[in-house]
Amino acid sequence: MDEILKFFLEYKEMIFAIVLSIFLGIEVISHVPAVLHTPLMSGSNAIHGVVIIGAIIVMGHADTVIPQILGFIAVILGTLNVVGGFVVTDRMLEMFKKKKN
Amino acid sequence: MDNIISLANQTSILEISYLLASVLFILGLKKLSHPATARAGNLWAAAGMGSAILFTILFHEKDGKHIANVPLILIALAIGSFIGWYASKKVKMTAMPQMVSIFNGMGGACAALISLMEFPKMQNAMALAGDAHMLGGEGIAILLGLMIGGVSFAGSMIAFGKLDGRIGDFKHPILRIINLTFLVGLFVALVLILFMKPVEGNNLPIYLFALAALIYGVTFVMPIGGADMPVVISLLNSFTGVAAAMGGFLYGNQAMLTGGILVGSSGTILTILMCKAMNRSLLNVIIGAFGVAGAAGTEDGDKTVKEISLSDAAVLLSYSQKVFIVPGYGLAVAQAQHLCHELDNLLTSKGVEVKYAIHPVAGRMPGHMNVLLAEADVPYEKLVEMEDANNEMGNTDVVIVIGANDVVNPAAEDDPSSPIYGMPIIKALDAKNVIVMKRSMAAGYAAIPNNLFYHQKNRMLFGDAKATLQKLVAEIKSL
Numbered sequence: 001m002d003e004i005l006k007f008f009l010e011y012k013e014m015i016f017a018i019v020l021s022i023f024l025g026i027e028v029i030s031h032v033p034a035v036l037h038t039p040l041m042s043g044s045n046a047i048h049g050v051v052i053i054g055a056i057i058v059m060g061h062a063d064t065v066i067p068q069i070l071g072f073i074a075v076i077l078g079t080l081n082v083v084g085g086f087v088v089t090d091r092m093l094e095m096f097k098k099k100k101n
Numbered sequence: 102m103d104n105i106i107s108l109a110n111q112t113s114i115l116e117i118s119y120l121l122a123s124v125l126f127i128l129g130l131k132k133l134s135h136p137a138t139a140r141a142g143n144l145w146a147a148a149g150m151g152s153a154i155l156f157t158i159l160f161h162e163k164d165g166k167h168i169a170n171v172p173l174i175l176i177a178l179a180i181g182s183f184i185g186w187y188a189s190k191k192v193k194m195t196a197m198p199q200m201v202s203i204f205n206g207m208g209g210a211c212a213a214l215i216s217l218m219e220f221p222k223m224q225n226a227m228a229l230a231g232d233a234h235m236l237g238g239e240g241i242a243i244l245l246g247l248m249i250g251g252v253s254f255a256g257s258m259i260a261f262g263k264l265d266g267r268i269g270d271f272k273h274p275i276l277r278i279i280n281l282t283f284l285v286g287l288f289v290a291l292v293l294i295l296f297m298k299p300v301e302g303n304n305l306p307i308y309l310f311a312l313a314a315l316i317y318g319v320t321f322v323m324p325i326g327g328a329d330m331p332v333v334i335s336l337l338n339s340f341t342g343v344a345a346a347m348g349g350f351l352y353g354n355q356a357m358l359t360g361g362i363l364v365g366s367s368g369t370i371l372t373i374l375m376c377k378a379m380n381r382s383l384l385n386v387i388i389g390a391f392g393v394a395g396a397a398g399t400e401d402g403d404k405t406v407k408e409i410s411l412s413d414a415a416v417l418l419s420y421s422q423k424v425f426i427v428p429g430y431g432l433a434v435a436q437a438q439h440l441c442h443e444l445d446n447l448l449t450s451k452g453v454e455v456k457y458a459i460h461p462v463a464g465r466m467p468g469h470m471n472v473l474l475a476e477a478d479v480p481y482e483k484l485v486e487m488e489d490a491n492n493e494m495g496n497t498d499v500v501i502v503i504g505a506n507d508v509v510n511p512a513a514e515d516d517p518s519s520p521i522y523g524m525p526i527i528k529a530l531d532a533k534n535v536i537v538m539k540r541s542m543a544a545g546y547a548a549i550p551n552n553l554f555y556h557q558k559n560r561m562l563f564g565d566a567k568a569t570l571q572k573l574v575a576e577i578k579s580l
Contacts, residue, residue: 003236007237007238010238011238011350014349014350014353014358017355017358017359017362018346018350018358018362021358021359021362021363021366022362022365022366023366024127024363024366025130025362025363025364025365025366025367025368025370026366026367026370028127028130028131028134028363028367029130029134029367029370029371029374030370031134032133032134032371032374033134033136034374034378034461034467034468034486035136035459035468035471035484035486036133036134036135036136036139036468037371037374037375037378037461037466037467037468038197038198038466038467038468038469038472039133039139039143039468039472040130040133040134040139040367040371041201041334041335041338041368041371041466042197042201043129043130043133043139043142043143043146044130044133044338044342044363044364044367044368044371045201045204045205045208045338045341045364046143046146046147046150046204047126047129047130047146047150047342047360047363047364048205048208048338048341048342048344048345048360048361048364048365049150049204049208049345050122050126050150050153050345050349050356050357050360050361051208051211051212051215051341051344051345051348051357051361052150052154052211053153053154053157053348053352053354053356053357054211054212054215054345054348054349054351054352054354054357055211055214055215056154056157056158056161056168056174057157057161057163057168057352057354058215058218058219059168059170059173059174059177060158060161060167060168060169060170060171060174061163061166061168061169062169062170062218063169067218068170068173070214070217070218071170071214071218072173072176072177073177073214074210074211074214074215074218075174075177075178075181076177076180076181076184077181077207077208077210077211077214078181078207078208078211079177079178079180079181079182079185080181080184080185080204080207081185081204081205081207081208081211082147082150082154082181082185083181083182083185083186083189084184084185084186084188084189084200084203084204084207085185085201085204085208086143086146086147086150087185087186087189087190088189088192088197088200088201088204089133089143090140090143090144091189091190091194092194092197092472093139093140093143094140095194095472095475095476096136096139096140096471096472096475096481
């Protein structure tokens with residue numbers, strides 16, 4: 001019990017952010033029309049590409065060869081997620097826009 | 102840089118950029134859920150991401166050390182950007198779901214790699230400090246990130262293979278037992294590793310753990326039917342979000358934390374919404390009841406289908422007042438959406454009212470069909486959602502079903518033994534005539550027989566959707 005309480009205190013800012021973000025995520029999405037399910041999934045797919053920041057940090061502090069190689073790969077993978085995700089979503093949404101005009 | 106902006110101020114600027122990124126992610130997601138603002142929303146989120154990446158490279162410091170290896174990082178960013186941009190520009194709209202699945206897998210793999218690199222560092226530091234175990238926020242975040250990221254990566258690759266038709270379904274009751282064992286095993290292993298005494302360089306357990314996560318990702322997706330892949334991708338998408346958030350927790354990085362959790366929670370809700378559109382529960386999808394019970398549907402016995410000739414179809418359509426087109430994935434596969442629009446234009450010029458009835462799960466993903474038709478310049482107003490289309494069916498003369506099957510299967514309404522019973526369908530039989538364009542009498546994606554084909558109101562027009570539409574358009578023109 002002590003451990004759990006200590007854990008909470010140690011990470012309280014992050015636990016707050018996590019819990020509030022969960023509610024926010026639910027709230028933001030809940031009224032989306034079915035038409036937008038695919039672009040929305042694709043857009044949120046791009047957003048979790050934020051993991052790229054972790055890859056940059058780990059690569060930026062790697063000082064031996066193997067971590068540098070792994071970090072290099074991680075940065076490429078993360079970038080693929082970010083760039084690919086946003087560009088694909090944009091391509092989908094571009095079509096929605098075109099037909100409005 | 103340090104001479105111009107003090108180290109403390111650099112950190113402040115970095116944190117402000119993360120706050121900005123978090124706000125832009127939230128606003129971006131919000132805008133993405135409305136048709137009019139969706140495109141802007143995507144760009145807002147991208148802008149947030151860009152600034153977070155830029156300021157991390159410029160100002161991130163740990164123990165007084167800035168980001169090193171900057172040239173290598175920039176090269177990796179350039180390679181990833183080029184491949185990602187090129188692949189997304191080149192991919193056909195029909196293959197969009199596969200593409201999303203791949204990018205999702207890349208994010209999962211990235212999260213797993215980060216954990217794989219951080220674990221040895223943590224263990225070595227703890228061994229040096231003489232800790233008795235590795236239990237703590239850091240260890241939990243690393244292991245969860247590795248596990249979820251690994252499952253997401255392997256699962257996404259299998260989902261990609263299935264959507265692309267490279268991997269078939271592998272259903273065997275034993276997989277359920279294997280899956281459950283693996284899932285429980287993974288969590289047990291996670292706890293065991295946390296309680297291990299840190300020993301410098303003792304990395305074998307974490308490698309085995311990573312391998313187990315990858316295998317579970319494969320066996321988790323393997324038995325799920327291809328028709329359910331959108332739901333699986335959406336679920337794996339939210340997994341990757343959580344994996345990214347674990348990285349945020351590890352680094353105390355608010356942008357990763359909020360971004361990841363936002364995707365995790367909104368992705369879960371989206372997954373549930375998709376399941377609702379198919380009138381199924383998430384559990385039902387994961388356990389994979391589809392197809393297994395498919396054989397239990399009504400047997401077709403000696404029922405016969407009626408065919409319609411091209412010229413009869415042309416006459417019937419030309420002299421109708423109102424026509425509904427029900428497009429399915431078959432239309433997309435045949436790349437016939439442009440011809441479909443041509444038929445629509447031709448009929449409209451003859452004074453026929455033509456509309457499209459879009460089932461929420463038509464195509465391979467919800468909303469996929471709208472994207473495909475939009476690509477063919479079909480005006481937005483012509484796309485009618487299922488419920489509205491069903492209300493108009495009564496005064497419709499002809500319904501043309503092109504490459505769709507399960508979404509018009511009356512078994513969903515009147516056969517409780519059918520696996521799709523309860524799924525809302527487009528009620529094609531409410532119209533006066535139905536024409537089904539289909540390559541053959543093969544069952545649909547869910548492998549369920551369709552009684553619509555044998556109904557007296559229905560006539561079949563066999564052939565490849567593209568070729569048939571071409572001939573049909575020519576036939577109507579010659580009338």
